[in-house]
Amino acid sequence: MDLTRALLDWYDRHARRLPWRLPPASRERPDPYRVWLAEVMLQQTTVAAVLPRYGRFLARWPDVAALAAAPEAEVMAEWAGLGYYARARNLIACARAVAERGGFPETEEELRTLPGLGAYTAASVAAIAFGQQVAVVDGNVERVIARAFDIATPLPQARRTIRDRVATLVPAGRPGDFAQALMDLGATLCTPRRPACVLCPWCEACLARRHGTTLQRPVKPPRKAPPERLGVAYVGRRSDGAWLLETRAPDRMLGGMPGFPGSAWDRGEEDAPPPAPGDWQELAQTARHSFTHFTLTLRVRVARLDGDTTPLQGSFVPALDPATLPGAMRRVWELAQTSPLLADP
DNA sequence: AATACGGGGAG
DNA sequence: CTCCCAGTATT
Numbered sequence: 347m348d349l350t351r352a353l354l355d356w357y358d359r360h361a362r363r364l365p366w367r368l369p370p371a372s373r374e375r376p377d378p379y380r381v382w383l384a385e386v387m388l389q390q391t392t393v394a395a396v397l398p399r400y401g402r403f404l405a406r407w408p409d410v411a412a413l414a415a416a417p418e419a420e421v422m423a424e425w426a427g428l429g430y431y432a433r434a435r436n437l438i439a440c441a442r443a444v445a446e447r448g449g450f451p452e453t454e455e456e457l458r459t460l461p462g463l464g465a466y467t468a469a470s471v472a473a474i475a476f477g478q479q480v481a482v483v484d485g486n487v488e489r490v491i492a493r494a495f496d497i498a499t500p501l502p503q504a505r506r507t508i509r510d511r512v513a514t515l516v517p518a519g520r521p522g523d524f525a526q527a528l529m530d531l532g533a534t535l536c537t538p539r540r541p542a543c544v545l546c547p548w549c550e551a552c553l554a555r556r557h558g559t560t561l562q563r564p565v566k567p568p569r570k571a572p573p574e575r576l577g578v579a580y581v582g583r584r585s586d587g588a589w590l591l592e593t594r595a596p597d598r599m600l601g602g603m604p605g606f607p608g609s610a611w612d613r614g615e616e617d618a619p620p621p622a623p624g625d626w627q628e629l630a631q632t633a634r635h636s637f638t639h640f641t642l643t644l645r646v647r648v649a650r651l652d653g654d655t656t657p658l659q660g661s662f663v664p665a666l667d668p669a670t671l672p673g674a675m676r677r678v679w680e681l682a683q684t685s686p687l688l689a690d691p
Numbered sequence: 692a693a694t695a696c697g698g699g700g701a702g
Numbered sequence: 703c704t705c706c707c708a709g710t711a712t713t
Binding site: 384385386387388389390391392393395396430432433436461462463464465466467470482484485486487525526529532533538539569 | 705706707708709710711
């Protein structure tokens, strides 16, 4: 039996049931908006992390017209905690472009031109939403294919070979199911650390298994240790309880998200003057947060500000829901809660 | 080709 | 702790 047939048969029996997905072998076409939204949320993000957020987002903006009309700050707030905030900014831009042109384009090539749709997402929407016969390659697929064909070339150089291999396997009839089947296989059986080869539909054919190289595929380049960075953040609260916040510039780290004013730690600044006149006190403890490419230590300075304070940076917001803050800022907020200076009025 | 860009789940 | 995840945009 060929690889494609074996994989689809396995998928028909073991497909994960996910809210953005139709059951296997379904004759219906899924809503392109829902497919696109899920694919963007899933970029570098685990299914487990997306699951509780997808339904909430969809309930709030059920179609592309609704999202296109949404205020940007509300979308950013809904995205808080999901990371890679350029995704949310691109999501809005894409929704507006699609609403403008009256719907999603159906080819991989046209989809690729939309904001936030790269090679993977354009291919996945084309295959899953529109039934186009295209190769969908994500991290799971890279692992599965590198193992099945025992590809020793390191990533990312091996991407072209992997893509070509997938392209020869995609069936004309069920390209969307095939893409999702390959990803399910990587997510549930062909896992990085402990692959369940005995359950795998490709067990017999898998070259890495035959050669005993499974755990060494795919070959990845070594990564260097992320550097340490320092910074300062100011948590100010006015006598009426309002918090001093800024909206971070879109071209910066955590761009478009709310945050506490302070040094530009994403640009190497370790200190900065206060964002408003006041009696600022530095907390004994620091706020630590790990990003992909550096680890940040933030000194936190707090102050209770006068009712007529005019901020030099940021502006006062009457209420602050920490759930709408990105992780690093949430840590700062939590630490600031220990200071009596910031207690509710 | 290399780097910036988050956060959380799994082991 | 480390690794990795339904990647994209920029340089």
